Amino acid sequence: MNAPTILAITGGVGGAKLALGLADEVSAARLHLLVNTGDDFEHLGLQISPDIDTLLYTLAGLSNQSQGWGLEGESWNAMGALEQLGGETWFRLGDRDLATHLWRTQALASGAGFLQVVDTLAQRLGIDCNIHPMSEDPVRTTLGTDEGELPFQHYFVRRQCEPAVSAIRFKGIESAHPNPAVMRLLERNAPDAIIICPSNPFVSVDPVLQIPGMWQALRGCSAPVIAVSPIVAGMAIKGPAAKMMQELKLPVSALAVAKYYSERYPGLLSGFVIDNSDADLLDEIGVMGMDVTVTNTIMRSREEKQELAQTVLRTVGLA
Numbered sequence: 445m446n447a448p449t450i451l452a453i454t455g456g457v458g459g460a461k462l463a464l465g466l467a468d469e470v471s472a473a474r475l476h477l478l479v480n481t482g483d484d485f486e487h488l489g490l491q492i493s494p495d496i497d498t499l500l501y502t503l504a505g506l507s508n509q510s511q512g513w514g515l516e517g518e519s520w521n522a523m524g525a526l527e528q529l530g531g532e533t534w535f536r537l538g539d540r541d542l543a544t545h546l547w548r549t550q551a552l553a554s555g556a557g558f559l560q561v562v563d564t565l566a567q568r569l570g571i572d573c574n575i576h577p578m579s580e581d582p583v584r585t586t587l588g589t590d591e592g593e594l595p596f597q598h599y600f601v602r603r604q605c606e607p608a609v610s611a612i613r614f615k616g617i618e619s620a621h622p623n624p625a626v627m628r629l630l631e632r633n634a635p636d637a638i639i640i641c642p643s644n645p646f647v648s649v650d651p652v653l654q655i656p657g658m659w660q661a662l663r664g665c666s667a668p669v670i671a672v673s674p675i676v677a678g679m680a681i682k683g684p685a686a687k688m689m690q691e692l693k694l695p696v697s698a699l700a701v702a703k704y705y706s707e708r709y710p711g712l713l714s715g716f717v718i719d720n721s722d723a724d725l726l727d728e729i730g731v732m733g734m735d736v737t738v739t740n741t742i743m744r745s746r747e748e749k750q751e752l753a754q755t756v757l758r759t760v761g762l763a
């Protein structure tokens with residue numbers, strides 16, 4: 445068979461890890477990464493795109509892996525100076541990360557489109573695979589909480605995910621257009637597999653799938669769609685997914701994630717990947733009509749990222 449074409453949906457750290465594993469396993473030209481931009485916001489006059497940058501820095505081998513965001517070996521002189529001036533420092537931008545933000549903000553201000561800007565940034569960081577933000581149009585995630593409506597980064601970083609979440613909204617999504625390059629791929633039936641990475645279903649994957657026409661186009665493509673559970677043994681590997689599930693009155697389990705996807709997006713998933721520690725859920729997920737794969741989904745090392753990528757590809761006969 446020819447080299448497979450893979451479309452993977454990602455947002456945040458878990459998604460970036462599997463994307464790196466996939467990048468090691470498939471040809472860069474045929475790897476397409478569809479990325480959440482609901483976490484984006486404007487801060488200090490800068491255009492911030494956290495999930496795009498986490499992915500780009502991870503693929504470029506520049507990411508701060510222990511922190512989960514930003515660049516390795518970063519310095520913080522600008523933040524220190526800003527603090528002395530009494531400026532806002534709750535959202536920390538390292539000196540080198542600031543360069544990314546200055547470059548992107550200036551490119552956008554000079555009239556370049558968002559998709560073009562991300563593409564150029566990826567090229568300048570030496571990334572060969574295809575990075576597709578979910579939309580050219582701005583979509584902004586906000587959380588309805590016991591402290592009122594909070595923009596995503598105010599909830600996530602400023603308030604450290606402490607407020608209880610009762611609703612999630614994606615402002616601007618009704619009028620957002622899906623990334624045309626992704627729609628063209630799907631119309632051509634180009635992907636051999638579509639992978640939903642182990643990202644937060646509610647704030648990383650939902651904004652992508654809920655761009656008007658997106659999930660239906662994914663379902664309409666003949667490729668199998670496989671999701672990897674971000675919940676392992678009743679816990680999220682990173683981030684607030686488990687806490688959000690509790691607050692949204694969902695059981696915290698890989699089974700509940702599979703149910704959520706299959707009820708919210710009927711007929712989309714053909715396969716679901718769970719961790720070895722959740723092997724007892726195999727039958728219950730299987731009866732929902734999905735092929736269930738049980739494997740190690742915790743990606744600490746580069747090898748574990750590659751192994752999970754290989755396993756996911758093997759489930760659809762591509763490795």
Ligand code: FO1
Pocket residue numbers: 455456457483492493494495497498512513514534535536537541597600601
């Ligand atoms: N996360 C934090 O917990 N604290 C920060 O100060 C912070 C700064 C930051 C700067 C640039 C960037 O691209 C990401 C940053 N993040 C920070 C991570 C980000 O808020 C989250 O990882 C995502 O939005 C959730 O996927």
